[in-house]
Amino acid sequence: MNQQFDEVTLSSYIDGELDPATMREVEAFVEKDPDAKKYVLTVLKTTARLRGAMNEALHADVPRHLIDAVRSYPVEKGKSGRTLIRHPFLRVAAAVVLVLLGFGAGTILDRQGTNQLPVLSAPLPAIYSDVVDQALEFNRSGISKEWQRPQDPFAVTVTPVKTYRDKRGRYFREYRLEFSDANEHRQISGLAYRTAGGKWKTKAVFYQ
Amino acid sequence: MKNAEMRDEILRNQMVGLLPRLRRFAMTLARDPDRADDLVQAACERALTRLDQLREGTRLDSWLYRIIYTQWIDNLRRKKTRSEKLVLLSNESRSPGPGIDSGNPLDDTLDLQKALSTLPEEHRTAIMLVSVEGYSYAEAASVLEVPAGTVASRVARARNMLGRILFEEPEKVLQPIKYEGREGRK
Numbered sequence: 309m310n311q312q313f314d315e316v317t318l319s320s321y322i323d324g325e326l327d328p329a330t331m332r333e334v335e336a337f338v339e340k341d342p343d344a345k346k347y348v349l350t351v352l353k354t355t356a357r358l359r360g361a362m363n364e365a366l367h368a369d370v371p372r373h374l375i376d377a378v379r380s381y382p383v384e385k386g387k388s389g390r391t392l393i394r395h396p397f398l399r400v401a402a403a404v405v406l407v408l409l410g411f412g413a414g415t416i417l418d419r420q421g422t423n424q425l426p427v428l429s430a431p432l433p434a435i436y437s438d439v440v441d442q443a444l445e446f447n448r449s450g451i452s453k454e455w456q457r458p459q460d461p462f463a464v465t466v467t468p469v470k471t472y473r474d475k476r477g478r479y480f481r482e483y484r485l486e487f488s489d490a491n492e493h494r495q496i497s498g499l500a501y502r503t504a505g506g507k508w509k510t511k512a513v514f515y516q
Numbered sequence: 517m518k519n520a521e522m523r524d525e526i527l528r529n530q531m532v533g534l535l536p537r538l539r540r541f542a543m544t545l546a547r548d549p550d551r552a553d554d555l556v557q558a559a560c561e562r563a564l565t566r567l568d569q570l571r572e573g574t575r576l577d578s579w580l581y582r583i584i585y586t587q588w589i590d591n592l593r594r595k596k597t598r599s600e601k602l603v604l605l606s607n608e609s610r611s612p613g614p615g616i617d618s619g620n621p622l623d624d625t626l627d628l629q630k631a632l633s634t635l636p637e638e639h640r641t642a643i644m645l646v647s648v649e650g651y652s653y654a655e656a657a658s659v660l661e662v663p664a665g666t667v668a669s670r671v672a673r674a675r676n677m678l679g680r681i682l683f684e685e686p687e688k689v690l691q692p693i694k695y696e697g698r699e700g701r702k
Contacts, residue, residue, distance in 0.1 A: 319672035323646060325653050350679045355647045358678070361628035362648045365540040374539075377557050378531045381564045383524045442594065446558060 312337050318344060322351055436485075437510075440466055444481045444500055444508040462487050469497070481508070527567060530576055531560055537649070541581055544644045545588045547633050555591075559584040578651075581659045585641065631681040635674055642670035643678070 313321075313334055320326050321334040338344045443453040443466035452467040469482040479502040486495045500508040535556065542552035542559075563570075563583050570579055632640055638660075645656040646667065653664040653671075660667065 315676060316669050316672040319675055320653070320668050323653065323671070325668065350683060351675050354675060354678050354682060357682070358628050358632070358643070359648055362540060362632075362644070365543060366536040368536070368539070370535045370539065371553055374535055374553060374557055374560070375532055378528055378535070378560050378564070381561045383564050383567055438594075448561070 312341075313344070315347065318347055319351065322348060322355075436464065439464055440483060440485065440498065440500065440510065441508045442466075444468055444483060444502070449481075462492075480511075524567060527570075527576065528564075531563070531580070534577055534580060537577065538580055538584065541641075541644065541649075542584055542588075544632070544640055545585070545637065555584055555588060559587050562587065575655075578655060578659055581645070582661070585659060586661075628682070631678055634681060635677055639670050639674035639677065642667050643674035646671050647675075 317326070317330075317334060318338070321331060321338070324331070326334065338348055439453070439455050447453055447466075447468050449468045449470055452465050454463055454465045456463040465484075465486040465488070467484045467486075469484055472480040472482075481500055481502075483498050483500065484495060485498060486493065488494070498510050500510045502508055538556045538559070539552055542555040543549065546552040546555055559580060563580055570576070632644075635643070641660060642656060645651040645659060646653065649656075651659070653667045656667045657664040
């Protein structure tokens with residue numbers, strides 16, 4: 309388009325991102341070079357249209373649930389938080405038979421035959437770890453997420469139940485994992501904590 | 517009211533005031549209103565649990581944009597993995613999107629939005645932050661976590677593409693928008 313300045317420089321000139329000396333040089337060049345001038349004018353025109361079009365979005369009504377979420381979602385502090393926290397294991401142990409499980413192995417359930425519901429004994433297939441992880445990361449307590457693999461006759465529903473933090477600041481969530489098909493429904497509960505990498509690791513499962 | 521509570525309340529009010537802009541930015545990424553709102557809500561909730569990470573002097577809007585952008589990228593990565601394994605039962609109805617017919621006359625807004633949607637995501641977000649939000653390259657770089665020079669080249673490239681789409685060959689580029697199925701929260 310021009311010999312002296314590339315489009316990145318011209319674009320930066322439009323945005324006022326060049327140093328004063330270069331700004332003056334580019335300005336002089338744009339005055340003389342018809343292609344450069346056309347480029348600048350086109351960009352200015354495009355930008356004006358873009359702003360106009362995108363600004364329309366600012367006049368749309370904001371959904372009530374978004375406003376409510378911002379106004380009411382609990383604020384939790386990293387160190388000096390006022391969130392009521394009790395050690396999660398104490399709460400869980402009081403209500404259930406706690407089955408502590410090793411971590412890397414993953415450990416909640418297994419399947420007996422391809423068309424059977426999973427039973428609560430063997431390692432959790434990695435696929436359900438992802439399901440639990442997704443629900444715990446993105447769903448608020450009480451909000452379920454439901455999945456089904458194409459090859460499975462049953463659906464999996466994960467519902468975060470409660471959220472805690474321990475003294476180290478780690479987040480824990482209790483969750484409910486349900487399997488159901490046309491004939492049967494099974495439910496277990498789990499407890500997972502959030503790792504530094506943002507993944508949820510199940511620490512314990514229990515029968516209700 | 518205690519100081520901390522008062523500060524939280526002020527931040528909440530500021531966040532509510534920013535919601536229209538947050539939604540617009542999220543829409544640039546998600547290109548679907550429902551998914552954009554899901555993204556904004558998740559980002560706001562995440563921000564509220566991390567208010568202690570908001571440093572003095574940090575712009576609240578930039579911080580929220582960064583959270584939105586990071587969440588979006590994380591979602592994309594997870595979705596890529598998950599989509600090979602699972603079919604989401606809930607929210608199965610797929611949003612058809614505006615489905616703009618390129619054979620019909622388009623008004624400026626639709627033209628622009630559609631043209632913008634055809635750009636690669638990194639170019640879309642860069643030009644959105646710089647040309648629409650009025651961010652400096654350094655500020656946009658901070659949101660996108662890339663060098664300012666990268667922002668400069670993405671903006672220039674985006675402008676080239678937009679100019680070509682809008683003024684040179686719109687009929688070739690303005691094809692109907694394709695939307696993917698929602699994975700929003702139940």
